Amino acid sequence: MQLTLHFLFNLSLLIVLLFFGLIRAERTNNLRSVQMTAVAYFIISLLICHVFTYPLSDNILLDLRWTPIMIGGLYMGLGPLLGILTIFIRGFFGFDFGFFSTVIFYGGVTLLCWRISPWFIKRSSKQRILFSVGLTLLFGIFQSIPIEFINGPYLVLDxxxxxxxxxxxxxxxxxxxxxxxxxxxLLRQHVVKSKRLEAVEQMAAAISHEIRNPLTAANGFVQLLQVESMPKEKQVQYLSIIKSELKSADRIIQDYLTFSNPYIESMEQLNVHVELQDIINLLQPSADKNSVKIITTFSTIEMIEGDRQKFHQCFINIMKNSIESMPNGGILTVETESTPTNVIIRFQDTGIGMTREQLDRLGEPYYSTKGEMGTGLGITVAYSIIRAMKGTVYVDSTVGKGTMFEFTFLSSSSFNKGILENDKSVVTSI
Structure with missing residues (x-):
């Protein structure tokens, strides 16, 4: 029974190695990496089988090499590669009867596996397993019969x-x-595809709703402007409203475009205080309408590298959400802080706050804390812009007390220093 126990030990090694390969493949989403992991598994398995051979006689070595050859040849079409490797390794043990039988037997078998692999892959899962087992039994018989004649019947049972x-x-x-x-x-891919499809449907519904509202309002005021006897003051007021509604629709479209392509094409130095003050001035009417007081606490002048338009788009979305989270009024504090290497921008509101579940999902595409009233694009776009500018986000919130957003960017000097170091490394490598 020594041969049987030897094969069981060898098989246990192959199973353990397979699980390590599956864990490695699980951690990567790259198809090429998964394929390379599979190829490495079959090659290493074949080497293990050759290392743990069982010497039945001086020129006959028995092992489980058929297992990786069969699976790798049928499932991945690796027959020729594994066959050549098998013959090459067997050559190290000597050019005897066993070597030449290996060349004939495994050379033919691996070519056969390679030829039928495309047909094999098209079969059902059950058919593939049954075919693999049947072929293994068939070749097992072909291997065992010559051994019986050469070594006698006393080893036949084992x-x-x-x-x-x-x-x-x-x-x-x-x-x-x-x-x-x-x-x-396949199931996981199906779930991901279903979620993407659901997200696209939600996006289409939300964006169409968000765009339709301002366009409907603008259309209504356009019809009112067609009244000839309308006073001049009313015309100016209605035109201002139409302009505001069209800007609202344009902002939704810009958010979607940024979400589709958040990459920053050109970087420039931005004075954080100046840019934030421009954003505050822009949103001040909205804050006044919601009875929200904006308090600023700026430290010394801070410069960062970024895209001005996307910087504004990002923090307009953040501040707009903060203001809207305080429907009954409140305080929005805008702070900046500088360290030797970083610039920190902090927004603290006294709004309704968020639950832990809402915090965990914050930034997911098309997830909105406003339910059906929002698209979820605002925060998602803000997060994508922050990542594109090499920044980080930290959020803390308590229901009924408010929410704090903290954004950390490399200061302009640190950013330029990093670029110079990268340039130096490139020059050194050249």
């Missing part, structure tokens, strides 16, 4: 048990694990 029980068992176990893993991956 050899037949190893090749007709242990080897097919190994093929079944590895094939089932691969099939179940493949089903899990």
């Amino acid at each position: 050899v037949w048990l190893a090749y007709l029980i242990i080897q097919p068992l190994g093929v079944v176990m590895i094939a089932v694990i691969i099939e179940e893993t493949d089903k899990t991956i």
Whole structure:
């Protein structure tokens, strides 16, 4: 029974190695990396099988090499590669009868696996497993019969048990694990695709709703302007409202465009205080309308590298959300803080706050804390812009007390220093 126990130990190593390979593949979403992991698994498995060979006689070495050759050849079309590797390794043990039988047997088998691999992949999961086991049993018989004639019947039971029980068992176990893993991956891809489709549907509904509202309002005032006897003051008022509504629709479109392409094409130095003050001046009427008092606490002059238009778009969305979170009035504090390497921008409101679940989902595409009243694009766009500007976000919130957003950017001097260091490393490498 030594051969059977030897094969069981070898099989356990292949199973353990397979699980390590699956864990490695699980951690990457790159298809090429997954394929390279699979190729590495079959090559290493083949090497392990050759290391743990069982010397039945001086020129006959038995092992489980058929298992990785069968699975790798049928599932991935690696037959020729594994066949050449098998023949090459067997050559190190000597050019005897076993070597030449390996060349003939495994050379033919690996080419056969390679040829039928495309047909094999198109079969159902159950058919693939049954075919693998059947082929393993067939070649197990072909391997065992010559051994019986060469070494006599006293080793027949152990050899037949190893090749007709242990080897097919190994093929079944590895094939089932691969099939179940493949089903899990397909299911996960289906779930991701469904979520994306649902997100697109939500986006379409939300954006159409958000754009339709200002356009409907603008259309109504355009019709009112067609009245010939309307006073001049009313005309100016209505035109101002139309302009405001069109700006609202344009902001939704800009948010969507930025979400689709958040990358910053050109960087420039931005005076944080000047830019924030411009944003505050822009949103002051909205704050007054909601009875929100804006308090600023700026430290010394801080400069960062970024895109002015996207910087404004980001913090207009953040401050607008903060103001809207205080429907009954409140205080919005805007603070800046500087360190030797970073610039910190902090927004603290006294609004309704958010739950832990809302905080965890904040920044997800099309997730809005306003329910059906918002698109969720504002915060998502802000987060994408922050990432594009190499910044970080920290959010803390308490229901009924308010929310604090903290954004950290590299200061302009640190940013330029990093660029210079990168340039130096490039020059050094050249």
